[in-house]
Amino acid sequence: MRQFNEKHYSEGHRKKSSMPKLLVFLLFCLSIALNIYFIFFQEGCGKVADEVAAQGDTxxxxxxxxxxxxxxxxxxxxxxxxxxxxxxxxxxxxxxxxxxxxxxxxxxxxxxxxxxxxxxxxxxxxxxxxxxxxxxxxxxxxxxxxxxxxxxxxxxxxxxxxxxxxxxxxxxxxxxxxxxxxxxxxxxxxxxxxxxxxxxxPSFPESEAPIREFSEITSLVGDYRLKNGGHSGIDFKAEVGTPVYAPFPGTVTRINWNFKYNGDCIEIDHPREGIKTVYLHLNKVVVKPGNFVEKGQKIGESGNTGRTFAPHLHYEIRHRKNKDKIMDPFRFKHHNTHHKKIPPxxxxxxxxxxxxxxxxxxx
Ligand SMILES: [Zn+2]
Missing domain, CATH: 3.10.450.350 (Nuclear Transport Factor 2; Chain: A,)
Structure with missing residues (x-):
């Protein structure tokens, strides 16, 4: 308190030719009044908006x-x-x-x-x-x-x-x-x-779609931006039991490995396309390692097994010789894609x- 008084006193002395105290006081009052006005004005606007959007109004x-x-x-x-x-x-x-x-x-x-x-x-x-x-x-x-x-x-x-x-x-x-x-x-x-x-x-033509009925695509290749380059496939949200098909001809190389994460799963080798395709979280597998599958042949059913939050099919494409090389199915040269249109x-x-x-x- 003492310090404040001293400061005030010294400033008063420094500015000997300062404007009259009354004018300063009036300016101070005006600024307070303006502040009050703006606060009320804004609240007033808010109130009007609230009234328009009051709960229950139609x-x-x-x-x-x-x-x-x-x-x-x-x-x-x-x-x-x-x-x-x-x-x-x-x-x-x-x-x-x-x-x-x-x-x-x-x-x-x-x-x-x-x-x-x-x-x-x-x-x-x-x-x-x-x-x-x-x-x-x-x-x-x-x-x-x-x-x-x-x-x-x-x-x-x-x-x-x-x-x-x-x-x-x-x-x-x-x-x-x-x-x-x-x-x-x-x-x-x-x-x-x-x-x-x-x-x-994009959509795959039915003849080469790994799944034909799904509610939505819930993840794309690269999503989540994880350390190892992100999500490695496309997730199709689908009801448990939806048929899953081989998009290309090939030979089943393995099934149901690493069950804790993948659940029931299938891997197919496609020498002609130079890739392996992978299907995770299945409900049912109807092929065995060594089986040859045709393009469009049913290989299993989508499910909710392994580490998942909701029923979906995880579909993935990797280079057949270099398993670390992940490809985006929507951009893979042997996959045809198109964009559906709403019918006329x-x-x-x-x-x-x-x-x-x-x-x-x-x-
Ligand atoms: Zn996935």
Missing amino acids: ITVEEEVGEENEVVQISKTVGPGGFQEVHFPGLGKKQVKAISLSVQSSLTQTICKAISKEDGCELLAAYTDRLINSKFNTASELRKGDRLDLLMEEPSSNPGENNILAIRFQGLKVPHFATYYFRGPGWKYGSYFFEDGTQIF EEIKTFHSLVKIYEKLLEM
């Missing part, structure tokens, strides 16, 4: 969407956790939430700042990463300040699952990327598509849905 927005600009109503009821119940024409009701983020050091860090771990931010980040990775490498091409808009479904409606309905990504280094979830009427599984209705992930009779529904997703991302 907001109906009429939007002109679709090819012929037909009017579609987007009805939202604001629920707990900021999730809103939206009625999607032809698809029913969903609890959704849109978040807009500025990318920081990583996608996980960015998303986990907006959504808690209990609400599954890590899973959400992993899925977001994988979807964006279909277009470019997030490990090297992400920049601080990139913009990420996410439309997600309420996690408890689908626990432990992918709940992303739409992603919009505007990067500083990469072109605009957007993908939308769509499950057409009568489809067993939905998938992610670009705005023009092209599926974001369903494309109109998809376009309407995209417009609603876009509108929700902006609300």
